[in-house]
Structure formats: structure tokens, C-alpha cells
Amino acid sequence: MSVRFRTSTSLREKEAAVRLRTVGTAVMGTRCIGRDGLPPERPKVKIGIESLHFNRRRFLDPERDAAGIAAFCRDLGVKHVDLHVHSVPVRTTPDTFRGIDDAFRSRGIRVVQTAAGFHGVNVHDAASCDAALDRAREHLEAIAASTIRIANVFPVAQPDDREGWGRFVEVYAQLLEIAAGLRLRLAFHHRNHDEARSLLDTLPHAANGVLLCLGWFHEFDSPPLPECIHDLGDRIFHVHARDPLAGQGDQLLGQGEVDLAGSLAALAEIGYEETVTVEHTTQVVGQVDSEISTAWNVGFLRGLMERLGIEEDPPGRD
Amino acid sequence: MQIGISTSAFACERIEDPERDLERFLAFWRRLRLESVQIELPCVEGYSGETSSFGRNLKRIRNRLRKEKIYTWTGSALDVSEWGAESDADFGPRLQEAFRLIESGDPAGMTVLDVTGVPESSSPEWDRFVGRYGKLVEHAARCRVKLAARCTAATFDRLRQQIPDPDANGLCLCLAACHKAGESAADVAASVGDLVFHAHASDVKSDGGEWQPALLGRGEVDAPRAVRELSRRSWLPVTVTHCPVIAGLDNDQAPVAWGVAYLRGLLPSGATR
Numbered sequence: 001m002s003v004r005f006r007t008s009t010s011l012r013e014k015e016a017a018v019r020l021r022t023v024g025t026a027v028m029g030t031r032c033i034g035r036d037g038l039p040p041e042r043p044k045v046k047i048g049i050e051s052l053h054f055n056r057r058r059f060l061d062p063e064r065d066a067a068g069i070a071a072f073c074r075d076l077g078v079k080h081v082d083l084h085v086h087s088v089p090v091r092t093t094p095d096t097f098r099g100i101d102d103a104f105r106s107r108g109i110r111v112v113q114t115a116a117g118f119h120g121v122n123v124h125d126a127a128s129c130d131a132a133l134d135r136a137r138e139h140l141e142a143i144a145a146s147t148i149r150i151a152n153v154f155p156v157a158q159p160d161d162r163e164g165w166g167r168f169v170e171v172y173a174q175l176l177e178i179a180a181g182l183r184l185r186l187a188f189h190h191r192n193h194d195e196a197r198s199l200l201d202t203l204p205h206a207a208n209g210v211l212l213c214l215g216w217f218h219e220f221d222s223p224p225l226p227e228c229i230h231d232l233g234d235r236i237f238h239v240h241a242r243d244p245l246a247g248q249g250d251q252l253l254g255q256g257e258v259d260l261a262g263s264l265a266a267l268a269e270i271g272y273e274e275t276v277t278v279e280h281t282t283q284v285v286g287q288v289d290s291e292i293s294t295a296w297n298v299g300f301l302r303g304l305m306e307r308l309g310i311e312e313d314p315p316g317r318d
Numbered sequence: 319m320q321i322g323i324s325t326s327a328f329a330c331e332r333i334e335d336p337e338r339d340l341e342r343f344l345a346f347w348r349r350l351r352l353e354s355v356q357i358e359l360p361c362v363e364g365y366s367g368e369t370s371s372f373g374r375n376l377k378r379i380r381n382r383l384r385k386e387k388i389y390t391w392t393g394s395a396l397d398v399s400e401w402g403a404e405s406d407a408d409f410g411p412r413l414q415e416a417f418r419l420i421e422s423g424d425p426a427g428m429t430v431l432d433v434t435g436v437p438e439s440s441s442p443e444w445d446r447f448v449g450r451y452g453k454l455v456e457h458a459a460r461c462r463v464k465l466a467a468r469c470t471a472a473t474f475d476r477l478r479q480q481i482p483d484p485d486a487n488g489l490c491l492c493l494a495a496c497h498k499a500g501e502s503a504a505d506v507a508a509s510v511g512d513l514v515f516h517a518h519a520s521d522v523k524s525d526g527g528e529w530q531p532a533l534l535g536r537g538e539v540d541a542p543r544a545v546r547e548l549s550r551r552s553w554l555p556v557t558v559t560h561c562p563v564i565a566g567l568d569n570d571q572a573p574v575a576w577g578v579a580y581l582r583g584l585l586p587s588g589a590t591r
Binding site for chain 1: 328342345346349350351533534535536542562563564565566567569571572573575576577578579580581582583584585586
């Protein structure tokens with residue numbers, strides 16, 4: 001494990017600002033570099049919210065269930081949704097994801113990722129692994145019938161369980177092949193940088209990427225987040241913006257310990273083009289269904305991006 | 319700057335017992351880690367009735383706010399829209415009423431009293447209004463209460479030229495109202511400087527010729543520039559207000575939370591207190 005290196009908030013902000021001033025110069029990501037003598041493009045980041053926010057139901061009736069959250073997204077200026085595993089019906093059909101995706105797209109919202117359906121696996125049991133792969137194949141085929149192109153996977157084994165991890169790697173290599181054959185990419189929800197780097201190095205497959213959960217990376221002893229982001233680079237397929245505080249769980253963004261300014265700046269520097277989704281909302285007095293904390297979290301990201309000179313993609317102004 | 323919200327954000331429609339009636343509002347306020355409060359004065363028991371009970375209630379509010387370590391609160395608002403038109407006979411009691419409001423606010427620690435209904439400086443009633451407003455400013459200065467006039471920058475420019483009192487005669491700079499008047503909020507903040515006694519962090523967009531409130535930073539106001547300018551003043555109360563309705567919600571707590579968070583994200587840590 002790496003030793004976590006902590007710096008003060010103000011120092012981190014200064015560092016982020018200094019780094020961002022260099023965006024547009026060489027070495028910092030091609031899409032930010034000025035070309036043909038034109039001023040450099042402002043870096044862009046997409047903001048998304050989780051489908052559970054403002055709607056705790058599974059999407060059994062996509063038109064009905066997408067309508068409320070799409071209206072909420074519209075009023076917040078958000079154009080991207082992360083379809084949470086708990087929003088997906090327990091029994092999926094080949095049309096499940098296309099139906100949900102269509103319901104959102106007809107309302108101007110893009111579903112950017114969802115769960116790959118690879119869970120409930122005992123990596124020490126070959127039959128369990130085979131069954132999980134079969135289930136995941138069906139699930140991924142249904143996802144591939146929609147416009148969703150990223151599917152996430154949660155850990156089913158830990159690297160310190162050498163045998164289990166070895167089995168998992170073998171199975172995951174097969175899952176990557178299935179995903180690639182369907183033109184999908186898998187974003188693995190690693191706990192920290194070391195585990196992410198290890199799996200990327202072991203399986204250097206084009207479909208193998210990272211769901212960078214800023215909360216987990218912070219909590220599970222990663223190096224400073226900007227360093228992680230620069231190291232993982234274009235292997236980052238999705239980002240979860242969270243801000244936990246030691247011993248107190250998730251906080252509203254900006255009230256925890258995570259270096260959000262440095263992380264956003266680093267994402268801009270590497271030319272990250274996917275979505276930053278706000279998730280794990282917290283309780284606020286008066287809140288019925290995450291609406292206040294979601295509005296806070298999106299508003300905080302918007303303000304922070306404005307401070308760092310990062311544009312929202314597509315532009316979020318009314 | 320000291321970011322705050324209005325009691326109207328939590329539907330505090332009647333404040334009779336501050337311990338009870340402000341409880342949920344203050345829980346929300348704490349969660350958002352704010353620094354100031356705008357009290358809607360007409361909601362305070364006794365506002366339109368007997369003065370001494372209003373004063374007592376304001377002091378109870380002050381005591382409740384101090385438990386939260388809130389030392390900056392603004393009163394909203396004294397309406398002066400009739401002041402330029404009324405006869406002297408009608409105006410006398412009204413001025414006394416305004417004096418009493420200020421006198422109640424002073425011992426209750428009211429930092430700033432917003433003034434609404436200030437006529438345009440080009441209106442025919444302007445001269446009469448200014449004569450009367452000058453008396454109010456004098457009284458406010460004696461009571462150590464700052465008056466923040468909600469008006470355009472052009473109108474305030476005349477107001478401060480004719481009543482030059484830097485301690486009591488200031489501007490309530492509403493970013494959205496400023497934009498609607500064709501002014502740049504950032505330029506106004508820079509030119510009016512320390513005479514901005516209160517600011518409303520708000521945004522607005524034009525929708526088919528009609529102005530509609532917008533989430534802070536989502537509308538037409540150059541909020542980042544204006545806010546950066548305002549943030550130079552550490553004592554300045556900035557209230558997130560005039561928020562749009564969000565689909566499916568029956569209150570404005572979510573857009574208010576957005577506005578506060580937008581300011582927190584926009585400003586480096588340490589820019590507010």
C-alpha cells in the first residue's frame with residue numbers, strides 16, 4: 001500500500017491553480033493544446049447524477065420513472081445520468097436498457113454507464129464463476145442494445161487473497177473479451193490506485209478501465225489524487241465525485257477531505273472526456289429524496305469548474 | 319463575504335417563538351455551514367403591531383442566532399415605495415414607524431436593514447423622496463444600523479451624492495436585478511465598493527421577453543466576476559435568494575443549496591468566514 005500524502009486544502013488549491021495555468025502547453029493532454037496559433041481550448045468536463053437521486057424506484061416503467069429525474073436534471077442543467085444497479089429491474093430482458101436509455105434520450109439526457117451485472121460470484125468456485133459470466137454476458141448484450149457504452153464492475157476478490165485474485169483475473173479477462181466483442185468498455189470500481197494499476201498492468205486490454213471513485217481512492221490509501229489521475233490517464237472511464245470525512249462518512253462536496261480541486265484540475269489536464277457523476281448524497285434537513293444534496297453537489301462542481309477555468313460539456317447555461 | 323440564506327428559504331412564515339420556529343431553518347443553516355442570515359421582518363411576531371413586542375422578539379431572535387455564533391443578520395425589508403408621493407400629513411406617522419423599526423433593530427444586533435421601493439432617480443417624486451430618506455439615514459446612523467437600498471446603480475449614485483453618509487447609506491446589490499436593469503453587477507460592485515452593505519446572490523435569464531430566475535451561475539449574470547469582486551469584503555453579508563422553482567419540488571431549499579455550493583466552489587477556501 002502507498003502511504004497517503006496529505007496536504008492542506010489551501011496548498012492543494014494553490015497547486016491545482018498553478019497546474020491549470022499550464023494547461024494548453026505541451027505535455028498536458030492534446031485536446032487542451034492550442035493549435036494553428038489559436039488560443040487553447042478551455043478544458044471540458046461532463047457532470048452527471050446518479051439515477052437513484054430523486055427516484056428510488058427501479059425502472060419498471062421507463063417512461064414514468066425517467067420523467068421525474070429527467071425533469072430534475074433539466075432544471076439543474078445536467079445532461080448525463082449514471083444508471084445505478086438499484087435502478088435496473090431485478091429481472092432484465094434484452095430490451096431493458098434500450099427502453100430506459102430511450103426514455104432518457106427522448107428527454108435530452110444521456111445514460112453514460114451502468115452496472116455490468118457481474119456480481120454474486122464466488123471466485124473459488126469454478127461453477128459460480130461460469131454462471132456469473134453467463135449472466136453477465138446476457139446483461140452486457142442487453143446493455144449493448146442501447147447507446148450505453150460503459151459498464152462498471154465492483155470487486156469480487158481482493159489482491160491479498162492471492163488464489164482468489166488469480167481466479168478473478170482469469171474470469172475478468174473473459175469478461176473483457178465479451179465486453180469488447182459488444183463494443184463496450186468495463187470500468188472497474190477499484191478501492192485504490194495500487195489495485196487499479198495492478199489490474200491494468202495484468203490485463204492491458206483496451207476495454208479494461210477504471211471507475212475512479214474519489215471517495216474510495218481517498219479512503220483506501222492512494223497517493224494524492226492528482227498523481228493517481230495522471231498515472232491512470234485515459235484508462236479512467238468514469239469518475240464518482242464524493243467527499244468523505246474520516247470517521248463521518250460522506251459529506252456535501254467541499255465539506256470533506258477529498259482534494260476535489262486538484263482532481264478536477266488533473267482530469268482537465270489529461271483531457272478526460274467522460275463524465276464526473278455526483279453520488280452518495282448525504283442527509284440534509286428538509287430533504288425528501290436526495291434533491292438538496294444533489295443540487296448542492298452539482299452546484300459545487302459548477303462553481304469549482306468555473307474557478308478552475310473548466311467548461312461544462314455540453315454548456316450548462318440556460 | 320459572509321454567505322447566508324433567508325428565513326423564507328425554509329418557509330418560516332411566522333416567527334413567534336424563535337427556539338421553535340427557527341429550529342429547522344437553523345438545522346438547515348448549520349448543514350450548509352453558513353455565516354449570515356436574512357430575517358424576513360414581516361414574519362416576526364409584532365412587526366405590524368405594537369412596537370415593544372416586536373423589539374422583544376427581535377432580541378429573542380438575536381439570542382437564538384448567537385447560540386449558533388451568527389453575529390451578522392440583515393432585516394428584510396423596509397418599504398419606502400410611497401414615500402415620494404405621500405402628503406406631509408400622511409408621511410409623518412410613516413416616518414415614525416420606520417424610526418421605530420430601526421430602533422428595534424439596533425439593540426437586536428441587526429447589522430443591515432434592506433430598503434425596498436426606492437423610486438428611480440428620474441422620477442418626479444425623487445426630490446421629495448430624497449429629503450425624507452435623508453431623515454431616515456440620519457436616524458439609522460444614530461442607531462448604528464446600515465440602510466441598504468435595493469435600487470439600480472444609477473439611482474444609488476444619485477442617492478449617495480445627495481446623502482453622503484458612508485456609515486448608514488448603502489446599496490443592496492442584487493445581481494439579478496442589476497442585470498435586468500442593464501448594469502454589470504461586477505462593475506457596480508467595484509465602483510460602489512464599501513457602500514455595498516448587502517448583496518443578493520441571484521441569477522436571471524430572459525425567456526421569451528420575460529425575466530425568469532435561474533440557478534446561480536446558470537443564467538445571464540456574470541456571477542463569477544461579481545462574486546469575486548464582492549468577496550474582497552470579509553464583513554459583507556451575501557444572501558442566496560430569488561431562486562427558481564425546480565420540477566417536482568414545493569420549496570426552494572434545493573436551489574438555495576445549489577447557490578451556496580456554487581459560491582463555495584467558486585471561491586477558494588478562506589474567502590468566506
